[in-house]
Amino acid sequence: DAGITQSPRHKVTETGTPVTLRCHQTENHRYMYWYRQDPGHGLRLIHYSYGVKDTDKGEVSDGYSVSRSKTEDFLLTLESATSSQTSVYFCAISDGQGSEQYFGPGTRLTVT
Amino acid sequence: GIQVEQSPPDLILQEGANSTLRCNFSDSVNNLQWFHQNPWGQLINLFYIPSGTKQNGRLSATTVATERYSLLYISSSQTTDSGVYFCAVEIQGAQKLVFGQGTRLTINP
Numbered sequence: 001d002a003g004i005t006q007s008p009r010h011k012v013t014e015t016g017t018p019v020t021l022r023c024h025q026t027e028n029h030r031y032m033y034w035y036r037q038d039p040g041h042g043l044r045l046i047h048y049s050y051g052v053k054d055t056d057k058g059e060v061s062d063g064y065s066v067s068r069s070k071t072e073d074f075l076l077t078l079e080s081a082t083s084s085q086t087s088v089y090f091c092a093i094s095d096g097q098g099s100e101q102y103f104g105p106g107t108r109l110t111v112t
Numbered sequence: 113g114i115q116v117e118q119s120p121p122d123l124i125l126q127e128g129a130n131s132t133l134r135c136n137f138s139d140s141v142n143n144l145q146w147f148h149q150n151p152w153g154q155l156i157n158l159f160y161i162p163s164g165t166k167q168n169g170r171l172s173a174t175t176v177a178t179e180r181y182s183l184l185y186i187s188s189s190q191t192t193d194s195g196v197y198f199c200a201v202e203i204q205g206a207q208k209l210v211f212g213q214g215t216r217l218t219i220n221p
Contacts, residue, residue: 033208042198042211050207058208088153092209098142098202100160101209106153 003027004104006091012110019078021107023091025071032074033092033101034058034066043090049074081111114139114203118212125189126220133184133215135199143202144175145209146184150195158184158197189219 003026013019023032033048035058045058047066055066063085065077078085091104115138125131137144146158159166159173161182166173170190175182186193196216200209 031207035209040213042213043200043209044211045208048207056207090155097205097207098162100143100145100157101200102157103147103155106155108153 004091004093004102006089006104006107008107009105010108012112013081014112015082016080019081019109019111021076021089021091021109023074023076023104025074025093027093027102028071029093029095030071031094031096031099032068033094034064034074034076035090035092035103036060036087037090037106038087046076046089081109083111085109086111114141114201114206114210116199116201116210116212118197118199118215120215121213122216122218124218124220127189127191129189129219130185130187131189131217133186133197133199133217135182135184135201135212137180137182137199137201139180139203141177141201142204143209144182145200146173146182147198147200148193148195149198149214155198186217189217191219191221193217194219 034046035043037043049055049068089107092101094101117136148156161175163177172185196214200211
């Protein structure tokens with residue numbers, strides 16, 4: 001199994017509070033991704049990174065920011081959480097474009 | 113954007129049965145993956161198969177890139193095969209996987 005961990009695994013927070021989710025990899029893969037999974041929508045890309053300090057937006061990036069200061073860590077921040085951001089968040093890694101992606105265990109976030 | 117359609121949406125079978133899951137996509141792809149999401153929510157990589165045929169135990173997959181579809185075969189189903197099976201594709205330059213809606217497979221003992 002690819003070495004990907006996510007923290008926290010579960011979190012309940014209130015509307016308007018900031019939240020940061022962490023993804024950590026031990027595979028030294030160049031690309032890292034954040035997806036969210038919602039009923040009826042499958043998995044959708046939020047942001048991705050193609051190297052340290054190199055990030056770009058995905059299809060559902062509004063309300064989210066990311067940072068990657070080290071190869072192994074990719075952080076997803078919700079500056080002011082809203083109920084529409086209640087979801088399961090998955091981190092993924094890959095060696096490059098077109099390469100196989102491997103997913104972390106997921107973080108279940110509930111915004112009340 | 114690219115469309116990914118999976119069929120059937122739901123499938124209920126008895127243990128020991130065989131099944132075929134289909135994934136149609138609307139554009140040329142440079143990555144196609146099949147995943148199994150187990151009842152605990154974990155996404156498990158089954159196949160990386162942008163073209164050709166692969167087998168892994170009771171599971172096999174075939175992608176016909178020129179006709180834009182992929183098939184996942186599960187033989188001699190077991191209750192542990194239950195869950196949702198996703199097909200996901202990546203087109204050249206897209207930097208992301210686009211997922212289908214999944215096929216929910218239920219294997220009854």
